[in-house]
Amino acid sequence: MNIEITDLTRRFGRTQAVAGVDLTAGPGVFGLLGPNGAGKTTLLRVMATVLPPTSGRLRLLDRDPGGYGPRREIRRRLGYLPQNLGYYPGFTVCEFVEYFALLKDMPAAKVPAAVAAAVERVDLGVKAKAKLRTLSGGMLRRVGIAQAIVNDPELLLLDEPTAGLDPEQRVQFRALLRDLGQRATVVVSTHLVEDVGAACTEVALMDQGKVVFDGTPDELTARGTEGGTGDAPLERGYTAVLAQARLAQAQS
Amino acid sequence: MNDPSATGRSDEGRPGAGRPDAGLAGVDLDRVWIGVAAQVWRREPGWLERLAGRLLRSPGLARALLTTPSLLVPWLIASIAVLAAGAAATLSSGQPVAPLLAPAVAAAGIAYAYGPGVDPAWELAGSMAVSDRMVLLVRALSVFAMDSALGIAACAASGAALGITFGWLVPMTAVSALALAAATVARSANVGVAAGLAGWAITILGGQAATGKFTVAVQAPVLVLPYLAVAAACLAAVLYASRVSKGNR
Numbered sequence: 035m036n037i038e039i040t041d042l043t044r045r046f047g048r049t050q051a052v053a054g055v056d057l058t059a060g061p062g063v064f065g066l067l068g069p070n071g072a073g074k075t076t077l078l079r080v081m082a083t084v085l086p087p088t089s090g091r092l093r094l095l096d097r098d099p100g101g102y103g104p105r106r107e108i109r110r111r112l113g114y115l116p117q118n119l120g121y122y123p124g125f126t127v128c129e130f131v132e133y134f135a136l137l138k139d140m141p142a143a144k145v146p147a148a149v150a151a152a153v154e155r156v157d158l159g160v161k162a163k164a165k166l167r168t169l170s171g172g173m174l175r176r177v178g179i180a181q182a183i184v185n186d187p188e189l190l191l192l193d194e195p196t197a198g199l200d201p202e203q204r205v206q207f208r209a210l211l212r213d214l215g216q217r218a219t220v221v222v223s224t225h226l227v228e229d230v231g232a233a234c235t236e237v238a239l240m241d242q243g244k245v246v247f248d249g250t251p252d253e254l255t256a257r258g259t260e261g262g263t264g265d266a267p268l269e270r271g272y273t274a275v276l277a278q279a280r281l282a283q284a285q286s
Numbered sequence: 287m288n289d290p291s292a293t294g295r296s297d298e299g300r301p302g303a304g305r306p307d308a309g310l311a312g313v314d315l316d317r318v319w320i321g322v323a324a325q326v327w328r329r330e331p332g333w334l335e336r337l338a339g340r341l342l343r344s345p346g347l348a349r350a351l352l353t354t355p356s357l358l359v360p361w362l363i364a365s366i367a368v369l370a371a372g373a374a375a376t377l378s379s380g381q382p383v384a385p386l387l388a389p390a391v392a393a394a395g396i397a398y399a400y401g402p403g404v405d406p407a408w409e410l411a412g413s414m415a416v417s418d419r420m421v422l423l424v425r426a427l428s429v430f431a432m433d434s435a436l437g438i439a440a441c442a443a444s445g446a447a448l449g450i451t452f453g454w455l456v457p458m459t460a461v462s463a464l465a466l467a468a469a470t471v472a473r474s475a476n477v478g479v480a481a482g483l484a485g486w487a488i489t490i491l492g493g494q495a496a497t498g499k500f501t502v503a504v505q506a507p508v509l510v511l512p513y514l515a516v517a518a519a520c521l522a523a524v525l526y527a528s529r530v531s532k533g534n535r
Contacts, residue, residue, distance in 0.1 A: 082413040102417075109415040120406030122353065128327045133353070134407075136346035137414035150323035162327045181410070 035060050035096075036189050036219035037081065042090030043243075044076050051076040053243035054090070063215035065234035065251070066223040067272060072240040074223040075117050078193050081221065082114040095188055110139050113187030117194050117223075119178040123167035127158055127177050130166060134181040152184040155210060157203075171198040179207070183214065190220045196229055208233040231255075231268045239275055246279035346416040347424055354425045355404055356395040357432060365391050365433065369440035376444035384444045385504045386490060388437030389458035393465035393482025395433050397475045399425040404475045419528045426466055434458070454504040460513040461486045463520035470527045 037059040044052040052073045066074050079085040080092065083099045095111055097104035122130060128149055135145045153162050156176040161169060166177065175198045182190060196204045211233040214220050224230065230237050231251050239247035239254070247254060251268060258270030261277065331339070331348075338348035355361065368391055372384035400422045402408045412418050434455060441454075464485045469478025486503075493502035503509070 079409075084409060084412040106415050106417070109413060112413060114410065114413040116409045119410060120408065122406055129329055132329060133346075133349050134410065134414065136349050137411060137416045139344075139346060139415035142345045146324035146328040147320055150320045150327055153327070154320060154323065159323065162323070 065230035068240035113182035397478030
């Protein structure tokens with residue numbers, strides 16, 4: 035398993051953002067669904083080794099990120115797209131992707147080809163030499179995806195990757211996700227259930243810091259018959275599971 | 287995203303577009319194109335980046351060093367302008383203004399070397415194999431070295447006495463360490479600058495209140511040990527605050 039999480043918590047002062055999460059994931063595309071404030075981004079940041087967990091056990095790519103050496107090895111094999119990705123406005127697309135390829139400790143000789151391949155995969159070849167300040171929001175998001183995949187990661191963590199992408203780009207992006215998921219573990223945090231239905235092999239639904247559902251998109255869809263609301267079958271499953279989780283929490 | 291078979295995207299205009307695959311059996315044109323693009327798009331690092339890469343034994347660290355906000359040209363111009371004004375004030379008034387300004391300039395530069403709100407891609411950099419602690423260290427040392435050189439040049443230009451010319455280097459170390467510690471603990475460059483400047487102002491004014499001379503902060507040998515102790519304590523705070531462990535901040 036590339037991700038093994040046991041009873042993981044993360045606190046910010048008195049606020050518990052992640053409350054006792056258990057999760058395992060191997061190769062494939064794993065969707066992380068949930069309403070705003072559910073703890074998805076915090077969990078993703080913990081998995082990206084940006085935030086240490088407050089308690090619990092975390093193993094990534096069969097390593098414990100608590101130690102310097104294993105953490106560095108994990109980071110070499112990791113791709114991460116944060117929700118709010120900052121940009122250096124004076125960098126070109128290639129310079130930005132190259133910068134993070136170098137920070138990922140890729141061998142310098144392999145970097146130019148890896149950068150070119152990543153930029154091509156997100157369909158930004160025509161903008162390769164353009165300054166980031168001249169790009170649209172959707173293009174900047176694709177630059178962020180390019181830096182995440184430049185090292186051909188074994189573990190790819192994407193936080194709201196389709197935000198700002200137009201419908202055609204989203205369709206292309208889902209195809210890219212399916213392709214990447216054949217070799218790597220791809221975790222996609224989103225609140226767009228259609229992205230999950232189209233690209234993910236497994237899905238977890240979070241609410242108030244806890245995982246309240248873990249299964250396949252088909253299993254989540256099936257839960258929609260238990261009183262969910264929404265236009266699409268998967269949306270009905272999503273709302274039904276959330277409603278049941280909140281009811282159970284209120285009763286307890 | 288670039289998966290034409292899945293998306294129907296047109297490759298028109300790209301090398302290999304409309305390719306007669308039958309006549310190029312066995313040739314992976316996508317791979318060829320990536321090789322061409324890699325050559326066309328590759329960036330040749332400048333001499334400074336190559337030198338830094340060799341010294342630091344890490345091209346990534348060298349690139350991170352050259353993107354330090356407080357080593358970029360506009361910041362350097364501002365630092366030079368402040369110290370030049372200090373040198374001019376020293377020459378015209380006879381008071382050692384430049385040695386008193388140098389620690390403040392360094393404190394601001396170091397607080398703005400790295401961190402959230404300062405470095406656009408700070409969060410992303412925190413997930414990289416090149417440790418962000420190492421980036422912080424390299425950037426802070428480089429900014430300190432650069433500001434020391436600028437300060438020495440300003441003091442030399444203003445004709446300050448030799449003791450004063452180098453006397454501010456120790457307080458500069460303490461003030462810079464204080465700014466770095468405050469910025470790291472509070473995760474805010476502004477807090478770091480405020481702490482550094484406030485600490486330095488209190489030291490100068492305290493010295494003046496005690497002795498009647500505000501230059502005592504850079505001239506009194508008795509202050510060297512306290513300065514070094516403050517610097518050591520602040521650097522320990524930086525190491526503690528930037529460690530990776532179980533956290534709830």
